[in-house]
Amino acid sequence: xxxxxxxxxxxxxxxxxxxxxxxxxxxxxxxxxxxxxxxxxxxxxxxxxxxxxxxxxxxxxxxxxxxxxxxxxxxxxxxxxxxxxxxxxxxxxxxxxxxxxxxxxxxxxxxxxxxxxxxxxxxxxxxxxxxxxxxxxxxxxxxxxxxxxxxxxxxxxxxxxxxxxxxxxx
Amino acid sequence: xxxxxxxxxxxxxxxxxxxxxxxxxxxxxxxxxxxxxxxxxxxxxxxxxxxxxxxxxxxxxxxxxxxxxxxxxxxxxxxxxxxxxxxxxxxxxxxxxxxxxxxxxxxxxxxxxxxxxxxxxxxxxxxxxxxxxxxxxxxxxxxxxxxxxxxxxxxxxxxxxxxxxxxxxxxxxxxxxxxxxxxxxxxxxxxxxxxxxxxxxxxxxxxxxxxxxxxxxxxxxxxxxxxxxxxxxxxxxxxxxxxxxxxxxxxxxxxxxxxxxxxxxxxxxxxxxxxxxxxxxxxxxxxxxxxxxxxxxxxxxxxxxxxxxxxxxxxxxxxxxxxxxxxxxxxxxxxxxxxxxxxxxxxxxxxxxxxxxxxxxxxxxxxxxxxxxxxxxxxxxxxxxxxxxxxxxxxxxxxxxxxxxxxxxxxxxxxxxxxxxxxxxxxxxxxxxxxxxxxxxxxxxxxxxxxxxxxxxxxxxxxxxxxxxxxxxxxxxxxxxxxxxxxxxxxxxxxxxxxxxxxxxxxxxxxxxxxxxxxxxxxxxxxxxxxxxxxxxxxxxxxxxxxxxxxxxxxxxxxxxxxxxxxxxxxxxxxxxxxxxxxxxxxxxxxxxxxxxxxxxxxxxxxxxxxxxxxxxxxxxxxxxxxxxxxxxxxxxxxxxxxxxx
Numbered sequence: 001x002x003x004x005x006x007x008x009x010x011x012x013x014x015x016x017x018x019x020x021x022x023x024x025x026x027x028x029x030x031x032x033x034x035x036x037x038x039x040x041x042x043x044x045x046x047x048x049x050x051x052x053x054x055x056x057x058x059x060x061x062x063x064x065x066x067x068x069x070x071x072x073x074x075x076x077x078x079x080x081x082x083x084x085x086x087x088x089x090x091x092x093x094x095x096x097x098x099x100x101x102x103x104x105x106x107x108x109x110x111x112x113x114x115x116x117x118x119x120x121x122x123x124x125x126x127x128x129x130x131x132x133x134x135x136x137x138x139x140x141x142x143x144x145x146x147x148x149x150x151x152x153x154x155x156x157x158x159x160x161x162x163x164x165x166x167x168x169x170x
Numbered sequence: 171x172x173x174x175x176x177x178x179x180x181x182x183x184x185x186x187x188x189x190x191x192x193x194x195x196x197x198x199x200x201x202x203x204x205x206x207x208x209x210x211x212x213x214x215x216x217x218x219x220x221x222x223x224x225x226x227x228x229x230x231x232x233x234x235x236x237x238x239x240x241x242x243x244x245x246x247x248x249x250x251x252x253x254x255x256x257x258x259x260x261x262x263x264x265x266x267x268x269x270x271x272x273x274x275x276x277x278x279x280x281x282x283x284x285x286x287x288x289x290x291x292x293x294x295x296x297x298x299x300x301x302x303x304x305x306x307x308x309x310x311x312x313x314x315x316x317x318x319x320x321x322x323x324x325x326x327x328x329x330x331x332x333x334x335x336x337x338x339x340x341x342x343x344x345x346x347x348x349x350x351x352x353x354x355x356x357x358x359x360x361x362x363x364x365x366x367x368x369x370x371x372x373x374x375x376x377x378x379x380x381x382x383x384x385x386x387x388x389x390x391x392x393x394x395x396x397x398x399x400x401x402x403x404x405x406x407x408x409x410x411x412x413x414x415x416x417x418x419x420x421x422x423x424x425x426x427x428x429x430x431x432x433x434x435x436x437x438x439x440x441x442x443x444x445x446x447x448x449x450x451x452x453x454x455x456x457x458x459x460x461x462x463x464x465x466x467x468x469x470x471x472x473x474x475x476x477x478x479x480x481x482x483x484x485x486x487x488x489x490x491x492x493x494x495x496x497x498x499x500x501x502x503x504x505x506x507x508x509x510x511x512x513x514x515x516x517x518x519x520x521x522x523x524x525x526x527x528x529x530x531x532x533x534x535x536x537x538x539x540x541x542x543x544x545x546x547x548x549x550x551x552x553x554x555x556x557x558x559x560x561x562x563x564x565x566x567x568x569x570x571x572x573x574x575x576x577x578x579x580x581x582x583x584x585x586x587x588x589x590x591x592x593x594x595x596x597x598x599x600x601x602x603x604x605x606x607x608x609x610x611x612x613x614x615x616x617x618x619x620x621x622x623x624x625x626x627x628x629x630x631x632x633x634x635x636x637x638x639x640x641x642x643x644x645x646x647x648x649x650x651x652x653x654x655x656x657x658x659x660x661x662x663x664x665x666x667x668x669x670x671x672x673x674x675x676x677x678x679x680x681x682x683x684x685x686x687x688x689x690x691x692x693x694x695x696x697x698x699x700x701x702x703x704x705x706x707x708x709x710x711x712x713x714x715x716x717x718x719x720x721x722x723x724x725x726x727x728x729x730x731x732x733x734x735x736x737x738x739x740x741x742x743x744x745x746x747x748x749x750x751x752x753x754x755x756x757x758x759x760x761x762x763x764x765x766x767x768x769x770x771x772x773x774x775x776x777x778x779x780x781x782x783x784x785x786x787x788x789x790x791x792x793x794x795x796x797x798x799x800x801x802x803x804x805x806x807x808x809x810x811x812x813x814x815x816x
Contacts, residue, residue, distance in 0.1 A: 009780040026391045027779040030559055032772070034588060034649040038317075038346055038549045041711040043761040044768035051772060053590035053646065060585065165492065 004058035004071055014072060014133040016062065025059040065126050066158055069151045072133055078144055086152050094156050101160075105167055115164040118157050125154040183316030185346065185550035186308050187354075187542025190297060190320055190334065192251040192377030192404060193509060195219050196536060197304040198543035199312060205358065205540035208304075208311045215536060217307075219377075221299045222246040223286045231303045240458070243268035243433035245286050249406055250296040252378040253282045254337075255330030257674040262402060266410045266436070268429030279676050294337045294676060295684065301341035317346035319546040321538050323379035324350035325399035325565045327611050328623050328653055329674040335650075336681045346549045348650040351376075352383035353394060353562055354541025355507040358532060360387045361544060361558060368502040369395075371490075373520050373528065374538075375483065376508035378404040382487050384494040384501070393561040396493035396584045398486040405443075405510035408476040412439035415475055416456055420463045434458035446472050447512050473515040480519050487523045493584050504528040507537055561586055564647055571608040571617035580645050583613065590646040594660075597641075601633040605641060609653070622673040626655050628666040641666070701750040708741055708757040715764050718771060725770040737763040 005012040008024050030036070032052040037045045061067045073079065097118065104110035132147035133139055139147065187205070189196045194216040198207045207215030212233055222235035223245045230238065239246040247269070252262055257280045263271050270285035283290035301320075308315050320343075322334050331348055338345045352372035359370070367388045374381040381399040385392055413435035417424050422431065435456050442454040446469045456463040491498060504520055506528045511517065520528045532540070548557050563586050569579040570593070580591055595605065605628040612620030631639055640660035647653050657666040676684075715738060726734065737760045744752035 022388075024780070026389060026393070026559075026561075028776060029391065029561055031775040031779045033559055033561070035347070035545075035549055035559060039710065040714050041761045041764055041768075043765050044714070044772075047765070047768055047772060049588055049646075049648065050590075051776075053588045056586045056589055057591070 001071075001074055002054060002058070003075060004061045005075075007054055007058040008062065010062070012072070012075065014065075014068060014130045016068065018063070021059070021062055025055065028055045065129065066151070066154055069129050069133075069147065069154070073144065073148060073151065076139065076144055078148060086156060087149075090153055090156060094160060097160050098163075101164055101167065108168055111164055111167050115161060115168070118160050118164065122154055122157045122161065125150045125157065129154070183314040184308075184312040185316040185543075185546035186312075186318045187349075187539055187544070187546045188301065188304055188318050188320045188343075189351070189354075189536075189539040189542060190251065190301065190322075190337075191219055191538075192249045192379060192406065193219055194377075194535065195300050195304055196539035197308045198536070198539040199308065200543050200547040205543040207536055207539055208308050210303075210307055215539075217300065217303060219251065219300055220246060220248050221250065221296050223291070225287065229299050231299050239433055239437065240430065243429040244270055246433075247284055247286070247291075247296050249378055250284075250293045250300075252402060252404075252406065253284075253293040254297065255327065255333040255675050256282045256293070258282055266414060266424055266432060268432045268436075279680055280673065281675050292676065294333050294681075295340065297334070297337035298340035301337055301343060305341055305343055316550055317344040317546065319347045319349050319354075319542040319549065320345055321349050321351045321354050321542050323374070323376075323399065323401055324352050324381040324383050324397045324562075325379065325401045326651075327401070327566060327621050328651075329621075330401065331651055333675050335652075336676055339681060340684055346546055348652075349542055349545055349560070350381070350383065350394075350397070350562055350651075351379075351538045352381045352397065352505075352507065353385065353392065353560055354539075354545065355505055355532075355537045356383070356385050356387070356392055356541070357544050357558065357560065358537045358541035359505050359529070360392060362532060362540075369496065369500060370503050370505055371487075371501045371524060372505045372507055373483075373487070373511065373524075374399075374507035375510040375516060376404050377406050377510065378402065380404060380483055380486065382483070382490045384490050384496060390558045391561060392558065393586075394563045394584075395496070396490045397563055397565045398490040398493070399565070400482060400486060403479065403482055404508075405440075405513075407479045408443060408510070408513070409436050409439040411475050411479065412443060412454075412472065416454055416463065416465065419465055420456065420461070428458075431456075431458045431461070442467065443472065443513065447514060469514070476513075476515065480515055483519060484523065498524045498526075501526070505537075506530040507534050509535055562649070562651070563587060564589065564651055566611045566621070567613055568623075568645060568647070568653060569610055569612075569617075569620070571610060575617050576615060577610050577612070577617040577620050581647060585647075587647050587651060588649055590644060592642050592644045595641045595643060596637050597631065597634065597639045598636055600636050602636065602639070603631045603633055604629050605631060607643065607655070609655070623653070624673055626657075628657050630664065630666055631659055632662055632664070634661070697750070701748065701753070704750050704753045704757065705745055705748075708745055708753050708760075711757055711760055711764075712738060712741060715760065715767075718764070718767060722767065722771045722774065725774065726767055730766060734763050734767065 008028065010016070010021065010024065029052065032048050032055060034045065034049050034052060037048045061071050097114065100114055101111065104114060128150040129147055132143045132150060135143065184199050187198045196207050196215050196217065198205050209215055210217050210232060217232045218236050220232065220235040220239065222230040222238040222242065224230065235246055239248060256262055258274050260282060263282060272283040272285040272290040274280055274283065281292050283292055305315060318338065320334060320338055322331055334348060335345055352374045355372050355374065356370055369384065369386045372381070372383045372385070379399065379401050380403040381397065383397040384395045386395055414424050416435050416439060417427055424432070438454050438456040442452050445452040451466060451468045453464055453466050501524055504524045504526060506520065511530070511534055517528065545560065563584045564581060565583060567579045567583045568581040569577040572578045580593055581589055597605065607626040607628070608617065609623040609626060610617045610620035611623050614620050628641065631641065641657055642660055643655060643657045645653060645655055658664065659666060723731065741753070741756040741760050744756045
């Protein structure tokens with residue numbers, strides 16, 4: 001897998017300055033975007049296209065904390081497998097949230113309140129990820145394990161956020 | 171017969187921007203740093219997108235053609251854009267309209283075809299007629315016309331985009347880029363007003379299509395955050411409801427009305443609709459043959475009639491805002507595009523959805539063509555990295571049909587283009603040497619509910635036990651929003667052959683055939699034309715290579731430089747000898763020989779881009795808002811407080 005941090009010239013950390021990420025993406029796009037190569041020979045056009053695609057993919061991976069954490073885990077040699085079973089407590093919490101969402105479906109205010117609650121949980125997990133990945137220069141096995149756990153929880157909360165968001169649309 | 175044209179050999183060709191609209195089409199170019207439209211013989215920048223097929227062959231395009239519609243409703247094609255990229259059985263063919271349609275003959279591609287004067291005509295051919303007139307008008311004004319940027323609705327799918335490219339090819343235009351209409355409008359606005367940053371929404375309601383795009387402008391980069399819309403929603407639908415109402419009052423069943431009456435009702439509805447923009451009441455007059463129907467109508471009655479059409483814009487706007495992670499009040503300005511945004515009820519809708527008065531100080535009819543001309547100029551010129559840049563997105567998720575008929579999304583909607591993603595597959599049966607991929611576009615769960623794009627068949631997979639083959643399929647979407655698929659078998663590293671069967675629209679062969687049929691230039695010798703094209707391509711590669719060597723020649727060592735100079739010399743010799751085959755081969759040879767230089771130049775440019783800014787990369791606290799995979803990035807704003815309120 002290509003290293004999105006390296007491709008964008010950013011430090012390999014979970015904590016990321018969003019403005020810096022956006023700026024870097026813009027600067028690299030200015031250099032590599034196909035629009036800059038319309039008059040160039042076909043070989044160079046193809047090359048620029050590949051690189052521009054890479055830059056866009058790296059940007060997409062890094063701007064979402066969830067995919068950023070996944071990328072970091074992979075770079076540190078771990079991967080999210082099917083073996084990542086969520087803790088029973090988490091499953092219970094999500095089931096309760098789902099029930100609450102079903103009951104609240106008709107009331108946008110209640111759904112919005114649920115959404116806020118879960119967003120706060122997501123943010124807490126993101127803080128845990130930041131601590132796990134960034135506290136030391138190189139996270140050890142224990143830290144990586146904690147990161148993976150936080151990521152599992154974040155995924156569940158994110159899925160719930162999507163459902164709640166969709167419920168707000170209609 | 172074409173008159174001889176005397177070209178100024180020294181003047182470089184002028185790039186042009188084209189708005190190929192449902193109701194009107196325009197062509198624009200840059201003069202003294204500002205865009206300007208080419209006027210047609212009526213001194214109007216607007217060419218009605220109407221094509222009339224004459225009895226003994228030949229066509230009329232524009233205002234003249236429009237005049238023929240009442241008496242020749244089947245032969246006068248209006249709003250052909252609504253049929254671009256559509257299959258023969260598309261629901262559009264059953265909506266209120268005067269046309270006859272022809273089903274494809276066995277072996278013919280699955281495309282809508284109009285039955286006109288005893289033959290079948292595709293929407294691509296109709297659009298090509300319009301583009302041809304725009305091109306000749308531009309040539310009359312500019313003498314030498316270069317490449318064209320042609321706009322398409324942001325919500326146009328793959329088949330519709332391909333149809334647009336095919337039409338351009340038939341019309342003899344070189345397409346520099348397909349540009350999304352709302353993005354074009356934003357470009358025209360952004361550069362005109364000299365704004366350097368902000369978030370804008372473009373609400374583009376034309377004759378036949380609706381787009382809503384949310385963009386941010388930062389440092390000359392126009393980045394689309396999200397886009398949504400409906401490729402079959404527009405002013406025409408208001409006309410249909412209005413005409414249907416009038417026919418009802420005339421005691422006529424729209425399903426059995428004559429084409430002449432239907433055309434008369436639609437035209438009358440359009441006229442009355444325009445009148446109600448400026449007046450609170452009007453009289454709709456439907457005149458056909460001996461029948462005349464008149465009825466007074468108030469604006470409020472009209473608005474009640476067309477409310478369903480206007481309401482259909484709401485879900486797309488809400489979703490676009492949600493995908494961009496923005497509330498309506500976070501939008502700095504709403505740009506109105508398209509003639510239908512003149513309807514007062516539509517402006518009310520925009521005010522309601524965004525909570526602000528929209529901007530419309532650039533003519534909503536011309537703003538898209540202006541944006542296209544600006545981009546054409548950017549693309550055709552030398553270009554520096556400080557020029558404006560557009561980062562657009564795909565409007566609809568691209569996916570594959572998997573076991574059980576589920577659509578698995580490979581590239582989600584609002585992914586910034588160019589984009590690419592790989593997916594791995596394996597075989598189901600022992601010794602399986604072929605594999606079929608069904609590509610669909612859309613947001614629904616099941617593949618059958620989405621738009622079928624094409625079937626890609628992979629061949630030449632090495633015979634292996636089931637599950638042993640490792641097929642890596644890569645989806646790539648280019649800056650025009652067009653998809654290409656490549657595949658490699660990972661065990662052997664062999665690139666697979668891919669056959670594409672488009673679900674809708676014309677095949678490459680169809681277009682080639684049409685091109686040959688329409689060929690009417692003085693030099694009918696295909697070989698001569700091919701030689702000219704090859705030499706033009708070769709000269710372009712030579713110019714680009716020389717420009718690159720001037721700036722970055724130091725990146726090559728002596729031997730590499732000598733090799734490259736040799737390739738340049740050989741190509742120049744082939745051009746001098748007017749040897750088409752040699753020119754073609756040596757152009758490819760030069761292309762290959764420049765690759766090391768191209769790669770190093772790119773590396774150098776990237777290094778410079780990364781050094782360019784001194785911005786702190788690392789922060790102690792995480793500044794992000796929670797994100798969704800298919801949401802475009804929400805960016806750090808200057809004020810801190812919105813994070814708390816969200």
